[in-house]
Amino acid sequence: MSLINQTLPIAKTALSNSLCPIGVKLCNNANQIRLLSSDDGTKLKLKDKIKQSKLFNRKNKTTQYQSFRKEKKKSQRTSPPPSGSHPIMNTVIFLGGAATLAFLFTGWPGKDDDPYNVDEWVYRSKEQIKKLTEEPKVSKILPDELPAPHNQPFTLFINLDDILVKSSWDPENGWHVVKRPGVDFFIQYLAQFYEIVIYSDTNIETSEPVINNLDPHGVVLNRLYRKDINSMTKKHQKDLHCLNRDIKRVIVLDSSKSSYKKYENNVILINEWDGKKSDKELLKLIPFFECMAITLPNDIRPVIKSYSGKKLSDAFMEHQNILREKFNEQNNEILKKREEKKMQTQPNDNGNGIVNALFGGRSRMAQEIPEEENEEEYEAPLVNPVDDMDQRRKNMRKAFFRQRSEWASMADEQRRLTMESIENQFNSKDEEEPIKDINIE
Structure with a gap:
């Protein structure tokens, strides 16, 4: 290894002076060989071992924490909570107690009531709650009605x-x-x-x-x-x-x-x-x-x-038409009977009938007809009440439109007077008197 380190610089300079690309490649390969030497390999192995140990420790910690969480959840599911520490149960107990106290308070006994009678206490509480929930908050929304004849029917x-x-x-x-x-x-x-x-x-x-x-x-x-x-x-x-x-x-x-x-x-x-x-x-x-x-x-x-x-508007008009036709039929029958009896009560050709007619007497046919029937027949109305109602309704509408036109004319007149008053105030030439200075001494 030492021999290679000594010969590499000499070979590198020689090759660089001769500008040989093969030499450069050799030098580069030599550097790569140097990186893969035995000393450097041991260092790389140590680094890899350190990294692997760190990753192992980290994974081990996460797995331990996850197992701890799972065991804690299992223990919470299996073991009942300690008494007095459940928030939902405490809330339910508190609300139930408050509702019970409110129920008893609504039935608080009066001076004449027996405070030890439980049935009467419960009855008073129920009546008071019913009064609060079902009865309206106010008894009168509109003011008192105007006295007649200023009120409406x-x-x-x-x-x-x-x-x-x-x-x-x-x-x-x-x-x-x-x-x-x-x-x-x-x-x-x-x-x-x-x-x-x-x-x-x-x-x-x-x-x-x-x-x-x-x-x-x-x-x-x-x-x-x-x-x-x-x-x-x-x-x-x-x-x-x-x-x-x-x-x-x-x-x-x-x-x-x-x-x-x-x-x-x-x-x-x-x-x-x-x-x-x-x-x-x-x-x-x-x-x-x-x-x-x-x-x-x-x-x-x-x-x-x-x-x-039924639809009231249509049913009402249909009912009015039925009443109109029914009355017309009855009235026509009455008029027909009246005409028939008039023909029967006419004087005869004999002298007795003429004399009775001249001196105010009554004929035999007229005497045979009871007086009550004659009175009832002639009391029959000749005007259809439904038609009379229609005529009254038309008169009411005519009066309204006439009154409405009067309202419009009064409003126009009031508007005209208001505009004239504004113009007079704007065009007035009366000058205000100047305010005199007052010396306060």
Whole structure:
């Protein structure tokens, strides 16, 4: 090995001076041979052994840690937790104790109650919990009714959302509210005969601008919002007694009876508006409301119940047509019998009949007819009550449109006077007097 180390430099210089590429290759091979010498090989083997020992120790530690974790999990599964250290069990015990104390506290005995009677204690607790969960938070939402003749005979409780208006979205305008066809006439016209209450399940900031747009003249005095509806609702059921009105004279206009299980005979169903401009559901209901305002039944519930399971607007008009035809048939029969008996009561050709007719007497045929039958026949009405109802409804609508035009003219006149006042104030040439300086000494 020493001989090779001594001869390598000499050979390298000689070959480099002669510029022999073979010599360079030999020198490079010699260097490679030097790297693979015995001394360097032992060093490389030692390094590999050290690396392998480190990797082994590291793997051994990880395997030991993993086995320790597995044994710990097995011990936790098999062995029960020590008493008083389970968090879930402690939470359940705490909540159960708190609920028991709250239950006993709600049935706390009064002065006249026996504190040692367990049954009475439990009964008081159940009644108090039932009162808190089922009864509404408030007993009166609307103010007291005005005295007659300033009050309205019926209260109309209308849902705003999807019944009178509908929220829609489009890429150009975003979210906006659209009015149902006929809603303006429906509210302003029926406000003459009904106390209208509009309610919404949204908050006041969202609903109030919409109702103001529907009611520019302020005919809807009572408006209820989410807070009010929540206060009169328990277990998703609305308590109509909280309206502070006689339940016999309350009419609900909504799309479902699910929230009025105790008051199904007060609810008139109407389909939710799908956004079509050809919708006429509100306008079709107006004849029914007009008829109720004219006839004024003492209890509205039997009337609504008679149309149960039917679409009220169509069923009401069908019923009116049946009554009209039935009355016309009966009236025609009465008129026919009347004409026949008139022919029978005419005077005969003999002289006795002529004398009786001249001196106010009665013929034999007339004497044979009982007086009661004649009176009943001539008391028969000649005007169809259904047609009379239609005529009264037409007169009511004419009066409304006349009143509405008067409102519009009054509003225009008020607007004109306001503009004149503003112009006069702007064009006035009266100069304000200058403020004099005051010397305070």
